[in-house]
Amino acid sequence: MPCCFSLYNSGARADEAAKLTVGDLQLGVSPSVRLHGKGNKFRICPLWPMTATSLTRLVADRDKNEAVFLGQTNRPLTRFGIHRLVTQYATMASKTVPTLATKRVSPHTIRHTTAVHLLRAGVDINTIRAWLGHVSLDTTHIYAEVDLEMKAEALARVDISGLREPPRARPLPSLMAFLKAL
Template structure:
C-alpha cells in the first residue's frame, strides 16, 4: 500500500515527512513538491517506500531516465528522495544511491527595460501591476511574491522582508522608491475593495484568506506580454532574470546582486554575465586597441 498517497486519513509515514519538512521551515510549495515526488517513487515501487532497497532506488532512476523524464524533473525527485531517505526514514545509505542528472543550463530570456515597461503597463489591474513590479523591482521569485504579507513592507528601511525564500532562507530585498509609491497606491485601492488588511496577504487571491497563486501570476505575465506585443517566451522568472541582468549592466557588484537575489552560490549569479549584452559591448577588444596604438610601439616580451 502506498502510504504517501493521501486517501482518507493521513498515514503515519506521510505525517512524519510533513513534520520533518515543517520543522525545517520548508515553504508550502516545497512541501507539496516533495510529497508529490516521494509519492511518485512510492507509486512506482507499489508498496510502502520504507521497504525500498538500494536496487529499487537504482532501477527507479534507470526506468525514469528511459521514460524520458527531463533532467530538471529528475533532479527535483532526487532532492525530495534524498531528504525523505535521510531525515524521515534515517536511511542515508539509500540517499547515497541517488544520482543527479547533469543538466545543461540554458541562457535565460531577458527583457529590455523598454519591454519591461510595456509589459507592466499592459497589466489589467493595479494588483497585477504591483505584483509584477515587485518581481522585477526587487528581483523576487514568483513564490516569494505570492507569499508576501502587508507587514513585510518595511518603508522605514526601504526593504521587503522575505521570510521564507528558497531553501527556507530569510533575507531582505530592496524596495525602490517608485515601487513603494506603487504599493501605497495598491494599499489604498485594496483597502477600498475590502481585500487588504494590515496582517493579511499583500496580493490576495480570489479571497483575502489566501494569497494569489503562482499559477495565476504566471498567467498574468503571459497575458501582459501578449498584450504588449512581446514575442519572447516570458514567465514570472523572466522579470527576476531581467532585474539581475540590468543591475549587472549598470555596474552593480556581482556579490551585491547575489545577496539581493538570495543565491547561496556566487556561480549561480555569475551566470548572468552571459546575458549582460550591455556589459559585453562596453568592453574594448585588444584588436581595437591595436588600431589605436602608435606604429612605433612594440609589444612587450612574453
C-alpha cells in the same frame, strides 16, 4: 501591475511574491521588502518610491498577516496566479512593444532582467547574489556570462590602435614533398 513592479524591483521568485504578506513590507522612509526565499532564508531588498507608492495603495487598510497579492476572489495568488498575471501583462505590453509578442515572458524572465540590469548598472556580483537570494556565487555568475552586450561594450573600450596584423605564415611543404625529400 504592482506585482510586476515588485518582481522587477526585488528580483523575487514567483513563489516568494506569492508568500509575501503585508507585514513583510516596510513602506515608510526607507521602503523595503522582506522576502522568504529558498532554504527558508530571508533577505531584504530596497524598493523604489514608485513601487512603495503602488504597494501602499494596494495594501491600504489590510491586516499585516494578509497576503499582498490577491486574486479576483480576494484569495492569495499562488505562484501560478502570479505567472498568469505576468504573461497577461506581457501580452498587453506586446501591443506597444511588438518584439514582446515573440518572447516567452515569465516571472523568472523578470528576475533575470533584474539581475542583468543590476550588472549593467555596475553593481558588483556579490551584491546581486544577495539581492537575488542565491546561496552560491556560481549561480549568480550565470548572469555575468550571459550578457553579450556588456562583453561587446568592454571589447569596444580596448585600444587596439597599436596592433599590427601578424605576418602571413609560409605555406608548409606537402606531405608528399616531405616524404620525397627523405
